[in-house]
Amino acid sequence: MNDGMSEQPYAELGLKDDEYARICTILGRKPSDTELAMYSVMWSEHCSYKSSKVHLRQFGDKAPETDVLLVGMGENAGVVDVGDGLAVTFKVESHNHPSYVEPYQGAATGVGGIVRDILTMGARPIAVMDSLRFGEIDHPDSRRLVGGVVAGVGGYGNCLGLPNIGGEVVFDPSYAGNPLVNALCLGVMRHEQIQLARAEGVGNKVVLLGAKTGRDGIGGVSVLASATFDEESPSKRPSVQVGDPFTEKVVIECCLELFERGLVTGIQDLGGAGLSCATSETASHGGSGMLVDLDLVPLREPSMTPVEVITSESQERMLAIVRPGDVDDVLGVCTRWGVLATVIGEVTDTRRLQVRWHGEIVVDVPPASLADEGPVYDRPFARPADQDALQADTSAALARPKTGAELAETLLRLAGSPNLASRKWVTEQYDRYVLGGTVLAMPHDSGVVRLVDDSDRGVALSLDGNGRYARLDPYAGAQLALAEAYRNVSVSGARPLAVTNCLNFGSPEDPDVMWQFAEATRGLADGCRDLGVPVTGGNVSFYNQTGATAILPTPVVGVLGVLDDVNLRVPSGFVRAGDVVMLLGETYDEFDGSEWAWVTHGHLGGRPPLPRLPAERQLSNVLQTAADERLISCAHDLSDGGLGQTLVEAALVSGIGVSVTLDGDPFVALFSESAARAVVTCADADVDRLLEIVADHDVAVTRLGRTGGDAFVVTGEFALPLDTLRETHESTLPRHLS
Amino acid sequence: MTARIGVITFPGSLDDRDALRAARLAGAEPVSLWHGDHDLRGVDAVVLPGGFSYGDYLRAGAIASFAPIMAEVVAAAGAGLPVLGICNGFQVLCEAGLLPGALIRNAGLHFVCRDQRLRVESADTAWTSEYAAGAEIVVPVKNGEGRYVADESTLDQLEATGRVAFRYVGGNPNGALRDIAGIRNEAGNVVGLMPHPEHAIDPLTGPSADGLGMFVSVLKSFAAA
Numbered sequence: 001m002n003d004g005m006s007e008q009p010y011a012e013l014g015l016k017d018d019e020y021a022r023i024c025t026i027l028g029r030k031p032s033d034t035e036l037a038m039y040s041v042m043w044s045e046h047c048s049y050k051s052s053k054v055h056l057r058q059f060g061d062k063a064p065e066t067d068v069l070l071v072g073m074g075e076n077a078g079v080v081d082v083g084d085g086l087a088v089t090f091k092v093e094s095h096n097h098p099s100y101v102e103p104y105q106g107a108a109t110g111v112g113g114i115v116r117d118i119l120t121m122g123a124r125p126i127a128v129m130d131s132l133r134f135g136e137i138d139h140p141d142s143r144r145l146v147g148g149v150v151a152g153v154g155g156y157g158n159c160l161g162l163p164n165i166g167g168e169v170v171f172d173p174s175y176a177g178n179p180l181v182n183a184l185c186l187g188v189m190r191h192e193q194i195q196l197a198r199a200e201g202v203g204n205k206v207v208l209l210g211a212k213t214g215r216d217g218i219g220g221v222s223v224l225a226s227a228t229f230d231e232e233s234p235s236k237r238p239s240v241q242v243g244d245p246f247t248e249k250v251v252i253e254c255c256l257e258l259f260e261r262g263l264v265t266g267i268q269d270l271g272g273a274g275l276s277c278a279t280s281e282t283a284s285h286g287g288s289g290m291l292v293d294l295d296l297v298p299l300r301e302p303s304m305t306p307v308e309v310i311t312s313e314s315q316e317r318m319l320a321i322v323r324p325g326d327v328d329d330v331l332g333v334c335t336r337w338g339v340l341a342t343v344i345g346e347v348t349d350t351r352r353l354q355v356r357w358h359g360e361i362v363v364d365v366p367p368a369s370l371a372d373e374g375p376v377y378d379r380p381f382a383r384p385a386d387q388d389a390l391q392a393d394t395s396a397a398l399a400r401p402k403t404g405a406e407l408a409e410t411l412l413r414l415a416g417s418p419n420l421a422s423r424k425w426v427t428e429q430y431d432r433y434v435l436g437g438t439v440l441a442m443p444h445d446s447g448v449v450r451l452v453d454d455s456d457r458g459v460a461l462s463l464d465g466n467g468r469y470a471r472l473d474p475y476a477g478a479q480l481a482l483a484e485a486y487r488n489v490s491v492s493g494a495r496p497l498a499v500t501n502c503l504n505f506g507s508p509e510d511p512d513v514m515w516q517f518a519e520a521t522r523g524l525a526d527g528c529r530d531l532g533v534p535v536t537g538g539n540v541s542f543y544n545q546t547g548a549t550a551i552l553p554t555p556v557v558g559v560l561g562v563l564d565d566v567n568l569r570v571p572s573g574f575v576r577a578g579d580v581v582m583l584l585g586e587t588y589d590e591f592d593g594s595e596w597a598w599v600t601h602g603h604l605g606g607r608p609p610l611p612r613l614p615a616e617r618q619l620s621n622v623l624q625t626a627a628d629e630r631l632i633s634c635a636h637d638l639s640d641g642g643l644g645q646t647l648v649e650a651a652l653v654s655g656i657g658v659s660v661t662l663d664g665d666p667f668v669a670l671f672s673e674s675a676a677r678a679v680v681t682c683a684d685a686d687v688d689r690l691l692e693i694v695a696d697h698d699v700a701v702t703r704l705g706r707t708g709g710d711a712f713v714v715t716g717e718f719a720l721p722l723d724t725l726r727e728t729h730e731s732t733l734p735r736h737l738s
Numbered sequence: 739m740t741a742r743i744g745v746i747t748f749p750g751s752l753d754d755r756d757a758l759r760a761a762r763l764a765g766a767e768p769v770s771l772w773h774g775d776h777d778l779r780g781v782d783a784v785v786l787p788g789g790f791s792y793g794d795y796l797r798a799g800a801i802a803s804f805a806p807i808m809a810e811v812v813a814a815a816g817a818g819l820p821v822l823g824i825c826n827g828f829q830v831l832c833e834a835g836l837l838p839g840a841l842i843r844n845a846g847l848h849f850v851c852r853d854q855r856l857r858v859e860s861a862d863t864a865w866t867s868e869y870a871a872g873a874e875i876v877v878p879v880k881n882g883e884g885r886y887v888a889d890e891s892t893l894d895q896l897e898a899t900g901r902v903a904f905r906y907v908g909g910n911p912n913g914a915l916r917d918i919a920g921i922r923n924e925a926g927n928v929v930g931l932m933p934h935p936e937h938a939i940d941p942l943t944g945p946s947a948d949g950l951g952m953f954v955s956v957l958k959s960f961a962a963a
Contacts, residue, residue: 154849158882159790161752246750246793336774338749429849431880433937433944434788436756450943453759567942 008033013040013219019375026369034355034362037307038370041219041273042280045542048374051508052540055518058525059535066534068497071194076117076269077187078536079194080498082562084457087191089121092131092184092463092502092558094541098240099181103148107181108156108243109217112315114185115160116269119252120318122195122259123187126435127449128157130167130183131463131502131556132426135176137418137736142171145179146426146737153183154429159245160252163438164430165447167463168556171418174467177546182502182539182556184463188451193259197268199282199290199321199347204265206279206290206345207327209334210251210317214300217241217274217313247316247339254337255318263330266321275310276370278319279345280353283367286321289350290367294357296344306357321347381514391472393605395591400667407666408718410600411644412728414671417599420641421732422652443653444572445488445637448563458566462488462559465504466640467552468593469608474516475523478555479611482527483675484639485559490620491635491678493570493627494561499528501538501557506550508542516553517542524555530613533559570627572636573653577708579633580687581658583643585619585677586700589668595640596671615676618697623678625693631686638677644670646679648725651712657722659713660705666717681707740767741960743953744781746811746827748773748802752789753824753936760936761785764953773805783820783864783956784811786827788880788934798841798883799829808834820864820956821928825881828920828930837921837930838896839888844881845913851880853945854933855908856919860900863926864959868951875948877933879911879919884932886914886921896921904931 008030010020015036023031023039031039045051060073070087071079077091095110111128118125130153134146146169157164162185199206217240258264266286268278275297283290294309304312322330327343334341348354353370355363401410414420423442432441439458440448446462464484470477482499489496501524506513528535544551563569591597592606626632636650651658662669682690694701705715713719743761747754747770758768769781773791778784791802802808808830815821815836823831831837844850853876861871869875888896893916896902904920912932920931935949 151848158849158880159750159752159793161789244793246790246795249752249790250749428851431849431851433851433878433880433934434752434756436753436759436937436939436943439942 008036010036010040013037014044015040019043022375027365032362034306034310035365037311038276038363041276041311042370043374047273047277049540050375051377051379051542052517053376054378055521058521062525062529063534064529064532069534069536070191073535073537076120076197078498079121080536080560082457082459084455085190086188086451086457087194088186088188088459088560089118089123090184090186090461090500090558090560091117091537092182092500092556093117093539094502094504095181095183096178096504096541096544099149100179102240103145104152105240105242107149107152109241109315110181110183111153111156112243112245112248113271114183115162115248116271116318118185118187119255120195120197120267120269121187122193123189124256125162125185125187125252126437127165127186127447128162128183129165129447129461129463131465133170133172133175133180133554135171136173137171139176141176143737149179149181150426150429156243156245158431160249161434163432163434163441165432165438165441165449166461169423169426172467172552174552178544178551180504180544180554184500184558186461195259195267197282197285198266199286199288201265201323202288202347202349203324204347205322205324205327205343206292206347207320207322207330207341208297208317208344209320209339209341211244211247211314212298212300212340213309213312214314215304215308215312218308218311241313241315243315250337250339251316251318254334254339257333258320258330263326264320264322268319270317270319272313274312280367280370282319282321283353284371289348289352290345291348291354291356292345294355296342298340298342306362310355379508379514380511381518382511383515384512390605391607395597395603395606398597398601398603404717407670408720411670411720414595414599414641414645415648415725416728416732417595418732420595420645422730424730425733425737439566439569440492440571443649446492448492448566448569450566456565456567458563460489460492460494460561460563463556464488465554465556467554468598468604470520470553470555471604472593472606472608474519474553476608476611478520478523479527479613480608480675481555481557482524482531483611483613483616485557486531486533486616486620487637487678489559489561490623491570491572491637493568493624494563495624496533496559496561496620498560499533499535499557501535501555503538503540504544504551504554504556505542506545510550513550520553520555524557527611527613531617568627568630570632570635572650573634574650574656574658574681574707575633575654577656579681579683579707581660581679581681581704581706583677583679583702583704584622584694584699585615586674587669587672587677588674590672590674594671594673609673609675612676618699619676619678622693622697622699626680626690631690632680632682634681636679638679640673642671642673647712648729650679651722652726652729655722656707657709657711658705658707659709659715661715666714741957742767742769742781743783743785743956744769744771744778745785745787746771746773746807748791748805750790750793751787753934754787756936757785757787757824760939760950760953763939764950764957766953766957771807773802773807776806776810778810778814782960786823786830788825788827791826791830799826799833802830803833812836815928818925818927820959822865822952823930824934824936825932828932831928831930836928837923838892839886841883841932842885842887843883844885849882850911851878852911854879854906854911856904856933857907859905860903860922863903863922863929865929865952865955866903867958868955874907876946877935877938877949878945879933881932884912884914886918888915899924903929
């Protein structure tokens with residue numbers, strides 16, 4: 001044992017002086033080396049949410065009335081009732097820092113981790129999505145990072161047999177030294193199959209199943225995820241976990257069989273903080289104690305120390321709580337699937353988490369002190385000194401295209417710009433067909449999957465964010481991300497139900513960043529209340545910065561909606577020539593933070609488009625009703641790049657052109673990024689009924705023109721052949737990344 | 739009596755449930771088969787599904803070709819049982835020696851998932867009789883190791899004996915030699931292809947329903963027998 005505070009290496013493990021002092025108070029003595037390591041990972045920012053907790057409470061406090069939440073925030077993922085006795089669970093999580101150090105494995109294990117979170121709820125994972133952000137597309141490091149991350153997301157998800165149904169890829173200089181890799185997983189179960197991460201029942205056995213424990217990912221949550229990058233980052237590579245999707249696949253099938261046969265009473269995945277987290281959380285939530293014999297944990301390397309064993313983040317492992325009489329059956333199922341399973345301990349009535357190593361107790365702590373009673377900080381925050389100047393620097397003075405030729409040139413330039421160009425180079429590397437339930441995937445606005453074979457019920461999912469908007473106004477930016485995801489789900493014909501989020505920010509120790517975070521969470525909580533969609537869970541990723549420079553504040557928001565009948569889903573591309581094209585919603589002169597200002601002038605300043613949440617709700621109601629009555633053949637939301645980009649995308653999906661006539665300033669009509677708008681198409685016979693619905697919901701409508709031909713025509717301004725648009729739109733990513 | 743189509747699940751199989759669904763939709767009774775059994779449960783035809791059996795460690799399909807059930811598949815195929823290998827299943831059939839050649843890493847080195855046009859080159863197998871020879875169909879292709887290769891004399895022999903079953907049209911997604919997407923054995927009961935007919939059984943969830951024809955073909959071959 002060590003003597004004297006300074007002799008324990010708590011600072012190197014990421015603990016502050018007062019945190020260390022608190023551990024000593026809790027224990028009434030100095031912690032053992034193993035205990036200290038456990039506190040350091042469990043009290044890390046990543047695991048404890050110590051800087052974000054006070055803000056995240058708003059998601060609960062302001063939550064709208066809802067009866068669809070079967071499991072709310074606080075578990076591994078929220079569970080939403082979607083009808084017919086079916087429930088879905090979904091969550092997005094970051095794996096930003098590991099993906100910079102080791103792009104392939106970082107991204108792969110990001111997918112693996114979120115999939116296990118979903119499995120832990122008792123659900124069969126049925127789809128994944130990914131939201132990715134990188135530096136400029138022509139940055140020297142982009143090819144390594146984008147190529148590695150995309151291959152990692154695909155390599156893991158494809159091998160796991162999960163369709164990738166959507167997401168986003170964004171390029172901005174602020175992410176060059178700190179890419180964002182956010183992965184979402186969706187799972188489905190019957191109501192009665194929900195599992196909880198609880199260790200209950202004294203004498204029940206603790207079974208570790210899945211991969212052996214090795215030296216990978218030691219201290220990943222504290223060393224990597226909870227500190228800022230500096231020049232030594234490459235030496236942190238051993239902190240990155242290494243994934244084996246084949247093992248995860250058999251672990252999934254094995255666990256689903258265990259759930260089906262009722263053989264486990266509680267289950268928890270091993271992710272960040274490994275065994276430290278899984279044992280302390282299950283014991284704490286079960287109100288029990290636990291005795292674990294670390295000597296029984298199967299190791300890849302026999303020379304591992306207890307500290308390494310209990311903090312290893314080796315992938316593809318689960319912790320199951322099993323009645324003694326069921327142990328043989330559990331081991332039998334595991335053997336059948338070729339999954340290693342070992343009884344490593346049992347549930348006790350001590351309310352202590354005790355860990356034995358070579359016959360000696362090396363850990364004896366109250367489990368809640370690790371899992372639930374970590375430090376909470378109300379960190380100082382202040383509106384950044386440059387925020388007013390940034391907002392005053394609007395886009396109003398930027399030169400705008402005037403002639404038809406200039407408008408056409410602008411449209412082309414945007415369609416081929418890194419953030420608006422076709423994502424096919426990325427999405428072709430993802431399996432979107434496996435499991436046979438994919439109804440819509442990229443390039444449609446949301447991913448839509450049928451949940452089970454014997455029902456037409458399905459869900460739609462979209463994942464969106466806009467760091468530039470959030471930089472200009474984090475409160476509005478978070479709401480705009482929410483509104484876009486909500487709109488994307490709505491255009492597919494689905495009814496938005498619930499929200500998940502991944503909040504990517506710089507260092508919480510910087511008051512400017514903390515202000516961004518506080519504003520964004522407040523905006524998102526208010527927005528969810530106003531749109532009537534509760535937050536079911538999510539993830540916070542801090543310390544996304546290189547040196548003193550933080551990334552753009554990037555709240556990424558996932559919205560889930562339900563379709564009672566997936567046959568009524570509405571695609572985002574034109575489906576036939578001769579349809580009437582209409583714009584729903586109102587367009588304002590809103591260009592601050594727009595893709596146009598960024599691409600053509602490199603400008604970021606002013607205030608983002610106004611979030612119009614009541615209008616979003618009305619628009620959503622129109623889209624759902626129109627879909628239910630089979631009135632619209634296509635619906636595509638307007639967001640980055642405005643109406644011009646929306647029409648380009650809708651045309652290129654099917655190769656059907658479009659001719660429109662624009663009222664007012666054609667530049668504003670084509671490129672403004674006003675929120676709460678969508679383009680829909682319908683047959684002549686359905687126009688009157690559609691207009692009735694639109695009027696009933698008090699939504700503005702503009703008749704733009706018709707689909708058809710092989711060009712994008714704006715009457716009196718320009719005609720661009722689809723071939724030209726396609727070449728421009730589809731060549732950008734391959735040119736830079738292949 | 740309803741014909742029974744068996745689908746083998748290896749550890750790491752992914753499209754097994756999809757193949758079972760396609761068999762059911764075609765009108766067959768789907769039967770799950772387990773890699774570790776020496777038992778085909780009396781099925782009338784067998785599908786080896788897509789996926790990454792045993793993680794595709796060593797070589798794609800290499801370990802699965804030694805699974806206990808493969809001894810039964812090889813014997814039954816020799817006796818005329820219809821066998822279809824899709825993607826990883828095709829790789830397993832090649833590794834097991836039921837079909838010649840091999841599947842290696844895609845020419846572009848990336849995994850590729852796209853809706854692929856195929857030409858049906860051989861319409862007189864147990865799995866392709868529903869199609870007209872020369873018909874074009876659209877079926878998803880999705881793989882990282884789908885590039886069909888064999889030595890020149892094997893390729894010439896396949897061509898000369900009409901044993902190329904499917905060819906890529908409108909772009910070769912993986913650099914397969916002579917655009918070969920799928921091949922058959924001489925008797926026509928064993929067919930292997932990289933694209934996924936089980937993902938093209940319903941326009942709601944696939945690019946077409948063109949793939950269903952393979953499962954219907956095998957059902958009709960029983961009716962005719």
